[in-house]
Amino acid sequence: MNPFVFHVPTKIAFGEGLASGTADIVKELAGSRALILTDKPLMQTGIVSQILEGFADMKYVVFDDVPPDSDVDCVNKVADIARAEECDCLVAIGGGSVMDTAKVVNICLTLGGEILEYQGLNNIAEQLLPLVAVPTTAGTGSEVSMVAMVKDRAEGKKLLFGSRYLAPSVAVLDPLLTLSLPPKLTAATGLDALTHAVESYTAVISNSVFTDSLCIDSTRMIFENLRAATKNGGDIEARSQMLVASTMAGVAFTNSGVGVVHALAHSVGAKFGTHHGIANCIFLPHGMQFNMDAVNERYAKLSRLVGISSSRKDSVAAAELVDAIEKLCIDCGLPRRLRDAGVPELKSDDIEELAFLTGSDPAIMFNPKDCSPEDIKGLYERAY
């Protein structure tokens, strides 16, 4: 057996209505002044106000202006507020952007100094303040991941932070919070989770039975429930399964990495603002075809284990998995080409730039097969 390291620093709690008890979880973590991060659309749904009712007997401050693709300015602004209010714990209620912002604010708040000092991998060597993550989408896995990304708009870059101390202390999984997610966002975030599971299962260091188990079961749960969650948002069982599957895939990818699909999605997102889940769902079949000769056997195994294929022939079983993903995307109404997702015509300069961004994305390091700039350009051309 190959060597592996597996971390689950986050306590994971699941239950319908559990989020209303978030304040009690904060108190268990000895928090006395909470910084609560969220976004404007969530404030308007009333989800946050229900959670805030539990904080009535403790001090807290709410920052509700985290943008969809958060940035350094937002982090610095929130960190200043938290310092002024002497906050000693954080609560993130929202999707990936809110949770990632909270993680980076936590670095600034706990360790002080400039945010750029902590950019990188394994730089943070001490416990940060307690952070409770309450995801309102089922896809990013940020509620359990040990990484965070925020934009440096002035420099036009994404900053990556990675450390096991970045993982939230507690993830509160309450499916009721995902009921109001519109169908397209439900489908797109669900495909983000599926991409985490499939890429983690075949990542270059994915040798652990722990990550394998999480990838296999989360893939199965997504195939069984994403259509229902998308078509009937009120299906609480489908929502529950999707939320748990997303977190499972999150634990898997934070331990084993992802791959070329994520590198492509990050790049197209950075250049054109394409939604991460949408980009992943477009690139996933192309990325799998590209990796096919390297991990055909793994795809085939996954295909059989989740009940998609009964073929003994690896090439057939693996192809059936790719087809099943394609069909899932179509059934959920997701775009199948970049041009259908609002990406303008890709000129050769665009493809050069995208290939550079993709080649320098850390996710690509975990891909099971080396990707040359020409390979990456080919993937963009096929996905367009």
Added chain:
Amino acid sequence: MQFFANTDELHQVMKELWARIGRDPDMSEKLLQSKLIVQFQYREPEGRVTVDCSDGKEMRVTVGKQPIKPIVEMSMKADVAHDFWLGKVNVPFAIVSGKIMARGPVAKALQLLPVIKPAFEIYPNVISQHKKVMA
């Protein structure tokens, strides 16, 4: 037992390795294009090697403490570095398991990994020559 006996030995080997990388037109050209300043910080034994490609024309390699501020810092045990140059380190695994720490825009540095792969063939020769000199 650690591979390098002391800081001097570590610095001599790394300096010679980087000098040879600098003489390889393919590797040096791509490294200079990056315009990066990468500092490798070693422990057991302590050591510091700074590779400065910032002017895009000349690769300057220095050892020990330097006033120059690196863009990327990579920290690891000297034995991890030795294994890396022998081509024996799975870098993604070393990062996930915390054996390698990287500060700064790591994506830029990671992009250079394929560029320096030919040095895996140079390194054993650097080591054997160094051992002959020491003998």
